Amino acid sequence: MSSVAVIDYGMGNLHSVAKALEHAGSGETIIVTHDAAKILAADRVVLPGVGAIRDCMHEIRRLGVDEVVREVIKTKPFLGVCVGMQALMGESEENGGIACLDLLPGKVRFFGDNLKNSNGDALKVPHMGWNQVHQVSEHPLWQGIEQDERFYFVHSYYVESAQQSDIAATCTHGVEFSAALHRDNIFAAQFHPEKSQHAGLQLYRNFLNWNGES
Amino acid sequence: MGVAKRIIPCLDVDNGRVVKGVQFVDIRDAGDPVEIAKRYDEQGADEITFLDITATAHDRDTIVHVVEQVADQVFIPLTVGGGIRELSDIRRMLNAGADKVGINSAAVKRPEFVKEAAEKFGSQCIVVAIDAKRVNGEGEPDKWEIFTHGGRQGTGIDAVEWAIKMVNYGAGEILLTSMDRDGTKVGFDLDLTRAISDAVPVPVIASGGVGELKHLVEGVTEGHAEAVLAASIFHFGEYTVQQAKEVMRDAGLEVRL
Numbered sequence: 001m002s003s004v005a006v007i008d009y010g011m012g013n014l015h016s017v018a019k020a021l022e023h024a025g026s027g028e029t030i031i032v033t034h035d036a037a038k039i040l041a042a043d044r045v046v047l048p049g050v051g052a053i054r055d056c057m058h059e060i061r062r063l064g065v066d067e068v069v070r071e072v073i074k075t076k077p078f079l080g081v082c083v084g085m086q087a088l089m090g091e092s093e094e095n096g097g098i099a100c101l102d103l104l105p106g107k108v109r110f111f112g113d114n115l116k117n118s119n120g121d122a123l124k125v126p127h128m129g130w131n132q133v134h135q136v137s138e139h140p141l142w143q144g145i146e147q148d149e150r151f152y153f154v155h156s157y158y159v160e161s162a163q164q165s166d167i168a169a170t171c172t173h174g175v176e177f178s179a180a181l182h183r184d185n186i187f188a189a190q191f192h193p194e195k196s197q198h199a200g201l202q203l204y205r206n207f208l209n210w211n212g213e214s
Numbered sequence: 215m216g217v218a219k220r221i222i223p224c225l226d227v228d229n230g231r232v233v234k235g236v237q238f239v240d241i242r243d244a245g246d247p248v249e250i251a252k253r254y255d256e257q258g259a260d261e262i263t264f265l266d267i268t269a270t271a272h273d274r275d276t277i278v279h280v281v282e283q284v285a286d287q288v289f290i291p292l293t294v295g296g297g298i299r300e301l302s303d304i305r306r307m308l309n310a311g312a313d314k315v316g317i318n319s320a321a322v323k324r325p326e327f328v329k330e331a332a333e334k335f336g337s338q339c340i341v342v343a344i345d346a347k348r349v350n351g352e353g354e355p356d357k358w359e360i361f362t363h364g365g366r367q368g369t370g371i372d373a374v375e376w377a378i379k380m381v382n383y384g385a386g387e388i389l390l391t392s393m394d395r396d397g398t399k400v401g402f403d404l405d406l407t408r409a410i411s412d413a414v415p416v417p418v419i420a421s422g423g424v425g426e427l428k429h430l431v432e433g434v435t436e437g438h439a440e441a442v443l444a445a446s447i448f449h450f451g452e453y454t455v456q457q458a459k460e461v462m463r464d465a466g467l468e469v470r471l
Contacts, residue, residue: 019311052333123217195291
């Protein structure tokens, strides 16, 4: 039976991620850990994360998770979620500017004060709630998920990809941003599949069945 | 198109049991928070909020187990309020599977607690719950004051100023309850809801007074709320969450259906 490592660096709701993977799966072993050997031994790896990027990056580096992630993305199906997606980018504007892992080109930017929609109505930040995810590339992780399906978001910073071909989906909250990215065996989502009911569980199921090829 | 307006059923939990009489005819155990949460999830609730009204600190461990059980089976956002006084309370709830915690009296007692909580866990999981009552006389300008201890204790603090301060301290969302309207079924205090929604950049959840589905619509259109919370109209099977969403959609609001 295959196994999935959920990387635990002390930031975030790992209970929900692990339980959703378990629920979506069919008996895969779910391991919540920051132990490099265990992560490297798993068949698939999830990097979750919530909270401020400074603290997340600090813990990622302190625990050596950065080196493990660099190794993992060479070979295994890898899924970054929320701050776990932002951490893959070059840098983030949050906390006065924080260098991230620089595995995918692009920046993490603030939605800004006085954010407005196309009608000029004020929009709230954090972007919190169910918004439409517009798939812009075909990918095994979208299997069984409708175009423009709603997923649950909660974030004040968004990913601006510098590589068009990396974008798997977009979403709009005042600005159009990258809701999901993909490159080789990396997939990353700004939304929370573990909190997005049926569609989220379907995405996790797809990840558990994914061999890492686009 | 954009982010959907949210409908949030709220369950009052006392020592692990749902109180205020939830009545679903086809639920075996109407006091079981797990069964009720599952039902709301099936109906399309966008989030679920648990308000722990357990009186003693000792028995409050029970809510942790409730959250764990719900989070094992229900994959939508969960908020827990009531009895959140220390950072360790928040840690426990998040570890159990809650996504957000509601802080009320502890914030009034020591506002820095909200700052510390937001720095430690991120604003996205810190909801400041505000219980407000109108205090202006007739003909005077609108004024609301915040109350604690279930609306029994006045604080002298202006509700709009308090909401702004809490957001500056790191609150990622405001859960706003009108104590005047709570339990009345005549609708939200829309002036209050709008005054606070327009004053803060973060989402505001309107609460207190819902008796009909059109009240939910008004909370958004006239109160400018991002989300609406209700308890009894859903508990007694008068309306389903699905019906509520259809009414909101028909009123031209964006909802997740």
